[in-house]
Amino acid sequence: MSRASVARKAAAYVAGTAGVSAACFLSGWGVLKGEAAIARRVVGQPFDGAPDDNGVYGAGPGDAIQFVVLGDSTAKGMGADAASQTVGAIIATAVAAFAGRPVRLTNVAVVGATSPDLGGQLDGLLARVPHPDVALIMVGANDVTSRLSQTDAVEHLAETVRRLRDADAPVVVGTCPDLGVIKPVPQPLRQLARRWSRHLAAAQTRTVVELGGRTVSLGDLLGHEFSDSPAVMFSKDRFHPSSAGYARAASALLPSILDAIGEVSADTGRRPERLRGEAVRPVASAARRAARDPGTEVTGTEVTGMARNARGPWAVLLRRHRHPLPAPDDAAKHAEPDETSETVAPETDTPDSEDKPAASG
Known part of the structure; x- marks a missing residue:
């Protein structure tokens, strides 16, 4: 069989397969769009804002540790009832207690932000804090819900991590949470959200570690508590964590933050x-x-x-x-x-x- 004949047969096969695939895709996409609309109605509208947790936490001799936070609504603390209940504030308070020094928290996270927004956040941050002592980034959920290209999302995260490392800042990234835990989202959309979330989280980890940072998997926001006690762990919009949920996430991030700045934690040096x-x-x-x-x-x-x-x-x-x-x-x-x-x-x-x-x- 000549190459031209093989090419024609291959083209015909691809065209036929593409036609079937396109029909299946359009049918499936229609289902997913309908389920997404249902999920938006069930989950409800986000809050008008999030607590402002910027400020100095703790006390003691010496200069304040410069702790900076970038990312989306989870990093900002949407769903917390008070500024002291955000991830940033909980970690800042704990670090101050461990270090015996005050901690100045600068939080530039923005509700609704995606990974491409990190660059703008960092521009404003470095103008205020040129040399952070440690940086926490929490981003990814909106990348999944907006179906942002994983390649684009990771490239923007990488550039942000690279610039922070150039400023001599240790970087800890809380990777994309598992959106499959959001019960109001129907199947099969919820299962797809889980798969997309995990794929993005894995890609984030590969990139961050190669650039000298460290990651902490937030997954389903740390435990079956979110599945078993949604009324406690989720805020009133049934999407963002409550103050209890943020405390759970902060407890997992804290040891990595402490190690990043050279403070001793229970896991420091452990094999x-x-x-x-x-x-x-x-x-x-x-x-x-x-x-x-x-x-x-x-x-x-x-x-x-x-x-x-x-x-x-x-x-x-x-x-x-x-x-x-x-x-x-x-x-x-x-x-x-x-x-x-x-x-x-x-x-x-x-x-x-x-x-x-x-x-x-």
Whole structure:
């Protein structure tokens, strides 16, 4: 068969397949648009604003630690009843207590922001705080709901992280939350939202770690509490966290913030523990695992003095949950077949399943 004949047959096949795919896509897209409209009506309208949590927290000798926050409505604290209940304020208060120094919080997050808005936030921030001591970024939910290109979203996040690192600021990124936990959103839209959220969170982690930052997986905003107690963990719009929800998220972010500025936390210097689902992996594998394991921190590390192998940078997963270790039988059930007996040895990378349960810790 000649190349021209093969090409004609291939073209005819592609055209026929494309026609079927297009019909399925249009039908599916119509369903999703209808469900999105239902979700908007059920979830309701957002609040008029969020508390202003900018200011100085704590007291003590020495200059104030410059803590800056960028991102979207979650970073801003929409849904909290008071300024002291936002993620930024909770972390600032705790850091001041640990460090014995005041903390000046500068929050430039904007309700409704997407990743492309981070550049403008950072421009204004660096004009006020040229050299932050630590930066927290929380972004991604609006990228998913607006169906922003993942490539564009990650590129804008990368540029923001790169500029903060150039300003000598340690960077902690709370990755895209799992929007599949929003119960008012109907299926199959909710399942698609979960998949998009996790894919974006994994891409965020790969990029941030390669640029020298660290990430904390917010996933379903840290626990089954959000599924089991939505009236407590969600605010009145049934979309944004309540003050209790923000406290839960802040508790997972705090250890990473403390480590980033050199303050000691319960996990400082701790070796990865296999029974807790922790490991050293290539960053791409670590990112996939973290995206489905809320509360997991991913940061760069070295193996035998090398920061990367042929597959990219090495990364270490630490599960910052303060839950007890799992029972040995439970750990064995959740352990992956490629795990080694040495807790600090890198794992051989194998494909991760999105629905595979992680070890609880």
